[in-house]
Amino acid sequence: MEPVNLFDLAMRQSQWLAVRQTAIAGNVANVNTPGYLARDVEPFEKVLDRTGTVPGSTQPGHMGFGATEASFRTQAQEYNGAILPSKNTVVIENELMKAGEVRRAFEMNTAIVRAFHGMLLSVSKG
Amino acid sequence: MDALTASLRIAASGLGAQSERLRVVSENLANAQSTGNFPGADPYRRKTVTFVSELDRISGGSLVDVSAIDRDPSAFRLEFEPGNIAADENGYVKLPNVNVLIEMADMTEANRSYEANLQVIRQARDLISMTIDLMRTS
Numbered sequence: 001m002e003p004v005n006l007f008d009l010a011m012r013q014s015q016w017l018a019v020r021q022t023a024i025a026g027n028v029a030n031v032n033t034p035g036y037l038a039r040d041v042e043p044f045e046k047v048l049d050r051t052g053t054v055p056g057s058t059q060p061g062h063m064g065f066g067a068t069e070a071s072f073r074t075q076a077q078e079y080n081g082a083i084l085p086s087k088n089t090v091v092i093e094n095e096l097m098k099a100g101e102v103r104r105a106f107e108m109n110t111a112i113v114r115a116f117h118g119m120l121l122s123v124s125k126g
Numbered sequence: 127m128d129a130l131t132a133s134l135r136i137a138a139s140g141l142g143a144q145s146e147r148l149r150v151v152s153e154n155l156a157n158a159q160s161t162g163n164f165p166g167a168d169p170y171r172r173k174t175v176t177f178v179s180e181l182d183r184i185s186g187g188s189l190v191d192v193s194a195i196d197r198d199p200s201a202f203r204l205e206f207e208p209g210n211i212a213a214d215e216n217g218y219v220k221l222p223n224v225n226v227l228i229e230m231a232d233m234t235e236a237n238r239s240y241e242a243n244l245q246v247i248r249q250a251r252d253l254i255s256m257t258i259d260l261m262r263t264s
Contacts, residue, residue: 014257015129017253018128018129018130018133018253019129021129021130021133021246021249021250021253022129022130022132022133022136022185022186022187023187024133024246025132025133025134025136025137025140025187025246025250026133026136026179026187026188026189028137028140028239028242028243028245028246029136029137029139029140029143029188029189029190029243029246030140030177030179030188030190031140031239031242032143032144032147032177032235032239033177033178033179033190034176034177035179036179036188039188092238092239092242095242096242096245099245099246099249102249102253103249103252103253106253106256107256110256110257110259110260113260114260117260
């Protein structure tokens with residue numbers, strides 16, 4: 001039924017982008033917190049390569065990031081810039097760049113879904 | 127809670143923390159000249175604000191919160207002004223350890239961080255409305 005399972009893929013990408021947006025929001029909010037390490041979500045290619053060995057949550061206490069079932073792992077980023085006395089590794093310019101990337105990718109994602117949806121509609125309407 | 131709502135929540139915590147910081151800065155600036163009211167009294171002591179990152183159980187993200195508002199332990203400025211009510215027996219008045227330049231720099235930084243958090247909120251809202259727009263029949 002799913003044509004080249006595009007909708008599934010688009011849904012996973014938009015989930016991934018939303019989790020990335022959450023990571024960016026956390027970094028920006030903690031831009032002045034001493035000792036905070038900037039975090040980022042694992043690359044989307046890695047998410048695609050991983051084949052279904054995601055630990056499921058069996059109890060309400062188990063935590064996934066952003067409370068989404070698709071658990072995308074976030075980890076502290078490598079940082080090789082100047083270390084500040086506060087040991088904070090957030091670079092606000094990088095975060096805004098990443099936010100721009102997320103926005104572009106999300107726009108593209110929704111545009112593609114809309115285009116395919118239009119195609120399916122035009123087929124089903126005849 | 128879905129991830130986009132979570133990022134709204136996180137950015138809102140950032141806004142709260144930065145405005146708290148702005149409040150402390152304005153307190154320091156307002157009291158930059160507040161001396162004591164008896165001879166040899168200690169004047170206003172500068173306040174500092176410290177942030178801490180905390181894991182939010184509901185959204186799974188790292189919120190920011192004000193962990194403590196401390197007093198700056200550095201020494202007071204001394205000025206020779208025998209006519210002042212707070213002057214000690216040698217005629218010196220203790221003035222607050224507030225440096226207006228530092229407070230201004232702090233205020234600018236708080237401003238920038240506040241703007242960055244606002245930008246995150248704006249973007250998260252746009253992403254949500256893009257998703258909702260998918261349901262509109264064009």
